[in-house]
Amino acid sequence: MAKFNQYAGVLFDLHGVIADSSQYHLQAWQQLADELGISWTQSLTEQVLGMNRQDAVTTILQAGQQLNRYTAAERVALADHKNQMYLKLISQLSPADVLPGIINFLNELKAQHYGIVLASASVNAPLEIKKMQLTDYFPLIVDPATLTHNKPDPEIYVRAAGLLNLSPTNCIGIEDSKTGLTAVNGAGALSVGVGAATEIATADVKFADTAELTLAGIQQQIEQQD
Known part of the structure; x- marks a missing residue:
C-alpha cells in the first residue's frame, strides 16, 4: 500500500x-445553442461539461439535428465563437x-x-x-x-x-x-x-x-x- x-x-x-468556472462554460454553450436555434436540455448540460470544444459543438449540433448543415471548418469556427463568448464571461473572474x-x-x-x-x-x-x-x-x-x-x-x-x-x-x-x-x-x-x-x-x-x-x-x- x-x-x-x-x-x-x-x-x-x-x-x-x-x-x-464550469457555469461560464455552460452559459457560453447555451448562448451558442440559442444562436443556432437549438433548445438546451439537461442532457446537454451533463454531456458538454468536460468535453473538448470540438466534441461539444458536434454534440450540440447533433441534438438539434443540424450536424450535416455545417462543414468541418464551420464547426471549428463555431467552437472559436463559443470560446470568445466564454472569454468575455470569465473577464469577471x-x-x-x-x-x-x-x-x-x-x-x-x-x-x-x-x-x-x-x-x-x-x-x-x-x-x-x-x-x-x-x-x-x-x-x-x-x-x-x-x-x-x-x-x-x-x-x-x-x-x-x-x-x-x-x-x-x-x-x-x-x-x-x-x-x-x-x-x-x-x-x-x-x-x-x-x-x-x-x-x-x-x-x-x-x-x-x-x-x-x-x-x-x-x-x-x-x-x-x-
Missing part, C-alpha cells in the same frame, strides 16, 4: 477543484471565485515544499489562474495543446509529473469528475476526489468539499487503508 511520505508533488485539475479552502491548502503545500502543477484540459487555464491571482502558486501548467490525448487518457498527468521530474507514483492528483479521476488513476498517481460521492467513487481518497482538503486529511485516509 502507498505510504504518505512517498508523495512530493500535487497535480491539480482546475474546474471544480480550484474554481467553479476574480479571487472571489477560488473555491473554499484552496488558498489554505496551496499555502500548506508551499510551506511543506511540495511541487505544484496545474493539469487542466482548458487552453484558457493560464488566463483564469491569472485573474484569480494564483499565478505565484502555478508557475508550472501543462499546455493541453501539446497533448496527443485528452482526459480520461492519463497523458496530462504523466506530463504534469514530468514537469516536476517525478514519477506519477510520487504525485497526488486532485479531481472532481469520473473522467479526471480515470486519468489520474491511469497515470498511477494517488487520486484525490472532491465532490459528489457518485462522481468520485473511483478516488483513492475522498472529500465532499474543497474546504476539507488538507495534507493531514489525505494522510489519515491513506493510513486507514493500510
